[in-house]
Amino acid sequence: xxxxxxxxxxxxxxxSIYALLAVGYALIxxxxxxxxxxxxxxxxxxxxxxVYAINxxxxxxxxxxxxxxxxxxxxxxxxxxxxxRPMRRKNAPRLYLMIAGIGINMFIENLAIQTLGSSVKPFxxxxxxxxxxxxxxxxxxxxxxxxxLSLVMLACxxxxxxxTKTGLGIRASSYDVNTTGLMGVNVDMVSLVVFAISGLTAxxxxxxxxxxxxxxxxxxxxxxxxxxxxxxxxxGSLPGAVLGGILLGLLETMVSAYVSSLLRDxxxxxxxxxxxxxxxxxxxxxxxxxxL
Amino acid sequence: MKKLISLVLALVMALSLVACSSTNNQANNGxxxxxxxxxxxxxxxAAGQLDTxxxxxxxxxxxxxxxxxxxxxxxIAALEDRIEEINANGGLLGREVQLxxxxxxxxxxxxxxxxxxxINQDQVDAIIGPDxxxxxxxxxxxxxxxxxxxxxxxxxxxxxxxxxxxxxxxVFRVAPQNALTSITMAHYAYNEMGVRTVATLSESTNISTxxxxxxxxxxxxxxxxxxxxxxxxxxxxTEFRAQITTIAQAEPEYVxxxxxAYKEVCNFAIQLSDMGYxxxxxxxxxxxxxxxxxxxxxxxxLDGCVVVSALDMNSENIAPMVEEFAEKHADLNASLHLYxxxxxxxxxxxxxxxxxxxxTDGPAIKQALEETTGVEMITGGSWYFDEHHDPVGxxxxxxxxxxxxxxxxxxxxVEQ
Numbered sequence: 001x002x003x004x005x006x007x008x009x010x011x012x013x014x015x016s017i018y019a020l021l022a023v024g025y026a027l028i029x030x031x032x033x034x035x036x037x038x039x040x041x042x043x044x045x046x047x048x049x050x051v052y053a054i055n056x057x058x059x060x061x062x063x064x065x066x067x068x069x070x071x072x073x074x075x076x077x078x079x080x081x082x083x084x085r086p087m088r089r090k091n092a093p094r095l096y097l098m099i100a101g102i103g104i105n106m107f108i109e110n111l112a113i114q115t116l117g118s119s120v121k122p123f124x125x126x127x128x129x130x131x132x133x134x135x136x137x138x139x140x141x142x143x144x145x146x147x148x149l150s151l152v153m154l155a156c157x158x159x160x161x162x163x164t165k166t167g168l169g170i171r172a173s174s175y176d177v178n179t180t181g182l183m184g185v186n187v188d189m190v191s192l193v194v195f196a197i198s199g200l201t202a203x204x205x206x207x208x209x210x211x212x213x214x215x216x217x218x219x220x221x222x223x224x225x226x227x228x229x230x231x232x233x234x235x236g237s238l239p240g241a242v243l244g245g246i247l248l249g250l251l252e253t254m255v256s257a258y259v260s261s262l263l264r265d266x267x268x269x270x271x272x273x274x275x276x277x278x279x280x281x282x283x284x285x286x287x288x289x290x291x292l
Numbered sequence: 293m294k295k296l297i298s299l300v301l302a303l304v305m306a307l308s309l310v311a312c313s314s315t316n317n318q319a320n321n322g323x324x325x326x327x328x329x330x331x332x333x334x335x336x337x338a339a340g341q342l343d344t345x346x347x348x349x350x351x352x353x354x355x356x357x358x359x360x361x362x363x364x365x366x367x368i369a370a371l372e373d374r375i376e377e378i379n380a381n382g383g384l385l386g387r388e389v390q391l392x393x394x395x396x397x398x399x400x401x402x403x404x405x406x407x408x409x410x411i412n413q414d415q416v417d418a419i420i421g422p423d424x425x426x427x428x429x430x431x432x433x434x435x436x437x438x439x440x441x442x443x444x445x446x447x448x449x450x451x452x453x454x455x456x457x458x459x460x461x462x463v464f465r466v467a468p469q470n471a472l473t474s475i476t477m478a479h480y481a482y483n484e485m486g487v488r489t490v491a492t493l494s495e496s497t498n499i500s501t502x503x504x505x506x507x508x509x510x511x512x513x514x515x516x517x518x519x520x521x522x523x524x525x526x527x528x529x530t531e532f533r534a535q536i537t538t539i540a541q542a543e544p545e546y547v548x549x550x551x552x553a554y555k556e557v558c559n560f561a562i563q564l565s566d567m568g569y570x571x572x573x574x575x576x577x578x579x580x581x582x583x584x585x586x587x588x589x590x591x592x593x594l595d596g597c598v599v600v601s602a603l604d605m606n607s608e609n610i611a612p613m614v615e616e617f618a619e620k621h622a623d624l625n626a627s628l629h630l631y632x633x634x635x636x637x638x639x640x641x642x643x644x645x646x647x648x649x650x651x652t653d654g655p656a657i658k659q660a661l662e663e664t665t666g667v668e669m670i671t672g673g674s675w676y677f678d679e680h681h682d683p684v685g686x687x688x689x690x691x692x693x694x695x696x697x698x699x700x701x702x703x704x705x706v707e708q
Contacts (some may be wrong), residue, residue, distance in 0.1 A: 002535055010533040110357060117625020118361035120555040122589045129566050138567050213530040213559050214589055218359035221528055256534035262496050262524050 007257045008250070013143035015249025020205035021226030022233065022241035024198040025156070025234060030236035031174045035096040035227060038079050039202055041108035046072025046203030047123075047210040047219065048116060054124045056204050056217030061125050069203035076199025077192060079104055085191065104125030105220065112217035120216040131203045140209025146208040154242060166193055174236075176256075182252045232272055234285025243283055248272075318408040335549035342379065345628055350375070350642060351410035352393040353403055353421035359528055360553040362585070362624075367632035369621050370395055384646050390503040392418075396422055404429035404434065407532070410436035411438045417652040418443065420638040423631045424552065425451055425500040431467050432460035441661065442643060445634035447473065448500045452681045462654065464661050464681045466638040467631070468602040468688070473475070474550065474580050476688045477600045478511035479706045481546065481576055485598070486688075490576070491521035493535065493560065495542040495551060498527065504550035504578060520544045524611070525556065533567065534561045540569050546582070546598075554586035558593075565593040584614065586628040587696050598682055598695045602686035603630050604700050609672040637669050 028036045036042075049071030053059040059067060078190040083100050123168045126143030172180040181187040202223075209222060225248060227261065233244025248268065255267045275283070345662035352371060354364030368391070375389050383389055392414045394406035394462065403422050410416045411434070418441045422428050425448030435442040442463050444451055447470035452463050481487040490512060494505040511521050521533040521542035539547060551557045559576065564570050570593060579601040587594060606612060610633065644667045645660035646652055666674035667687070675685030688705060691698040 003541060006537050007534060010537070013533075014531050023402075035600075062310045113357060113365075118359075118622075119585050119626040120558060120589050122558075122591065128293050131566055131568065133568070140566055209530075212553060213562075216359060216555065218528070219530075223357070223532070251397055252531075257538055259523075261535050265526065287354070 006137050007253055009143070009190055010251035011250035012221070012246060013140065013212075013237070013249070014145065014149070014253060016147045016150050017205055017209050017222070017245075018226045018229040018249050019242040019245025020146070020153065020201055020270055021223050022230035022245045023150075023154065023238055024201040024205075025227055025230040025235055026233070026238050026241035027157070027194060027198045027201070028150035030238070032084075032088075032094075032097075032171060033236075033237070034097045035086075035230075036079075036198065037098050037100070037227075038108070038222035039101075039102035039143070039198075039226075041105050041112070042076045042079065042199055042220075043202040043209070043223060044112065044220040045075045045108065045216060046199070047206035047215050048112070049203070050207045051121065051124060051210065051215055061127055064125070065204065065207050068207040069200045072203025073196045074125035075108075076195045076202065080191060080195040085188070101149065106257075109217055109220065116217060118217060120214045123207075123210040123215055123247070125211065126224050128208070141209055142211045146205070146212075149177075150205060150209075153204065154238065157197065157238065160197075166190065170194060180226075207275065228269075228272060232275055232282055232284075234282030236278035237282070237284040240282055240284030293461075297575060299427070325457045332502055341386070342383050347388040347390040348384050348646065349390050349392055349414060349416040350639065351414065351416035351419040352391055353406055353410075353419065353427065354393045354395070355397045355423055355427075359399045359555065362626040362629070363553065363631055364393075364395065364397070365624055366617075366621075366629055367421070367423070367635040369624060370617065370628060370636050371633040371639055373492050373617075373620070378643065384643060385650065385652075386398075391395050392416060396427055402432055405435050405702050407442075411440055412434070415645070416440065417643050417654070418640070418657060419583050420635050421445060423635070424498070425470075425554065426498060428463075432463050433540070435462040436460065439658075441642075441654060441657050443638035444687075445631055445638060446500060447505050450499075459680050462636075462658060464677055466641065466643070466675075466683055467634045468579070468686050469682055470500060471507045473600055473602070474507035474548075475511045476574055476704060476706055477548065477578065478508050478515060478517070480600065480690055480704050481598070482512060482515040482517050484704070485538075487517065487522050487545050489518050490540045490545045491523065491540075491547045492519060493547050493549045493571075494524050495527055495556065496521075497525040497641055498552050499552045501552055501580070505548065508548050508550070524675070527556075527671075529556060530559050532563050536560070536567055536569065536623065538575065540567070542674070544573060545573050546576045548576045550580060552580045554581035554583045554589070554617075557581045558586055558590040559599070561590045561593040570588040570595075574598070576600075579630050582691070582698065583629045585629075586699065587693065591696055594693045598701075599691045599698065600688050600691065600704075601630065602688055603633055603671050604689040604691065606629070606691075606698060606700055607672055607689075609670065613670070622651055634672050637671060640669060641667055641675075 027037055028068055046068045050059055050064040050068030053064040053067035083096055087097055130141045132139045161170055169185040172185060173187055173190050229244035229248045232242045233240030250273060251268050252264055254263045297318060319454040354368055354479055356364030375391050378389050387644050392603050410419055420443050423445045425446040427447050428444040428451045431442055443466050445467040447467055452460055452465050454460060492505045497500045521539050525541055550557045575597040576596055577599040582599050614628045646655045649656035649660040661677060664676045666676050668674050675683050678684050687703045690701040690704045692701050
């Protein structure tokens with residue numbers, strides 16, 4: 001039984017990272033109807049921001065986490081302003097925006113390898129690796145904190161989107177960007193806010209990912225799984241993204257533990273296909289739209 | 293009509309991409325020859341008249357991008373350093389030596405493309421690498437047809453042996469075979485450490501680590517030991533707690549993990565320690581991940597682990613090289629590692645063969661490599677090739693990791 005609970009905890013802890021990243025995908029998708037495939041490197045750059053805040057500036061962990069989030073938000077804004085916005089202005093098809101995102105991902109990842117080096121670094125704080133032992137089940141502090149902060153982040157997002165004027169603008173934009181613009185909402189401002197928030201979630205999840213595992217230029221690869229999680233949950237739905245992330249984490253862990261680690265991805269993705277065949281919009285998806 | 297236009301545009305784009313990438317590599321060539329030129333200027337006296345118009349071209353197949361880019365980037369720097377030295381001392385046969393490398397990390401087919409490019413476009417005289425078995429296995433027939441010697445630094449048996457058991461005539465391995473490494477580890481663990489129960493953990497996407505685990509299991513069970521669990525993971529995995537929980541239930545004394553790169557081992561060791569098993573379960577490892585950077589990342593999580601390696605990074609030959617490399621290439625942010633040293637050993641074999649044969653003809657180099665009775669390696673020891681073109685001479689050192697440092701427990705060989 002202890003072993004089973006341990007596996008559940010492991011699944012939840014992986015799932016919470018997927019969930020936080022998936023929220024970042026879902027947020028952008030819900031407003032702009034496209035997936036920001038540059039998300040992985042935004043997360044990676046944010047993590048390096050936190051690492052250097054500690055290594056160079058000697059920042060304490062909470063400040064470093066904040067620094068990581070801000071760096072990720074900044075890079076997310078740069079991507080939006082330099083690439084996505086001009087492309088949207090020229091009415092580029094959504095597919096092209098995503099291809100541009102993949103390009104940015106490759107470009108920044110390889111730029112990071114060239115400038116920061118390709119080696120793997122430990123996150124310069126052991127705090128996240130402290131272990132809480134409850135009845136033979138070990139839970140890492142980082143997991144508790146990432147789970148907790150993910151919930152806080154989600155709550156803040158919810159309050160922001162449903163209880164503020166800017167949030168109203170975001171929601172209006174998610175129905176129809178052009179009409180919302182005509183109604184006098186500053187759509188450019190809305191897009192900046194959305195990309196900044198999505199960058200903040202990327203930075204936060206990156207720091208936790210780095211704390212739990214290691215930091216290296218290709219770490220953004222995990223965001224592919226988060227994208228899958230967002231699709232399972234129903235792209236565009238924030239609660240769906242969280243649900244999808246947790247489900248994927250649990251599914252992977254349970255297959256590794258009780259079937260075979262060799263079959264992990266095979267079975268996890270088979271389940272995803274089955275879910276999509278029967279519920280093409282994902283578990284909590286809103287409507288049938290192009291999901292790319 | 294529109295379709296036709298878009299098709300033409302797509303073709304033009306594809307072609308321009310190809311053109312771009314070839315200009316890139318031209319730039320690589322340019323850099324290499326510039327280096328050589330500088331080197332010959334610096335060492336003008338020693339060099340005499342270095343023939344720079346007719347260089348000896350050595351190709352290198354590098355794993356130089358992606359998550360484990362350090363593998364190739366470090367090796368390229370180490371090879372360039374050595375070539376700079378050769379050119380400063382008058383080159384080979386009075387001719388300048390040039391390194392031409394391609395990144396092959398995109399996928400397995402990339403090593404075939406790069407090898408064809410090196411042979412047909414760059415017309416290299418010999419090729420070093422690749423350092424991964426899945427990349428190397430398919431290259432035997434290509435280099436045989438072109439009669440260009442290939443010196444891969446990877447361990448799978450099929451790298452040098454065809455399906456029918458014959459030796460690939462132009463392939464010479466410069467790293468120890470997986471089977472030997474695994475057999476040595478199995479004997480040392482059973483006979484010297486008294487280990488009786490082992491679990492294994494292999495990267496299922498890499499034929500090399502799968503083979504290493506198979507060989508270990510065969511040997512360890514033949515000795516009388518018990519394999520209590522067999523788990524696997526995929527390249528770039530970071531999460532190992534599911535495997536750890538399963539392995540821990542089987543209560544092994546050690547986990548044999550012959551990983552091809554170090555980041556997975558670090559995550560595994562750290563999570564093993566986090567879950568409180570690091571006192572009861574230790575790792576048995578191989579040279580694939582024996583890297584100073586791994587020890588730095590995993591810290592004391594790797595303490596008590598035992599590694600078998602054909603080179604001892606702390607030896608009097610290698611330790612100064614590691615230090616010198618760190619000073620010279622601080623910008624790489626990665627330490628000199630074993631696989632880069634194997635690549636340098638390959639270059640030494642080529643220096644020897646080209647000088648001995650007095651020619652850069654493929655068959656002449658091949659013959660010189662086959663006939664050598666020993667080339668002194670800068671990493672220590674004298675190496676030559678057996679009839680299967682596997683290296684004879686590398687001695688296995690057993691290392692124990694203590695306090696984040698690898699401590700040599702001495703040389704160990706299995707009495708066959």
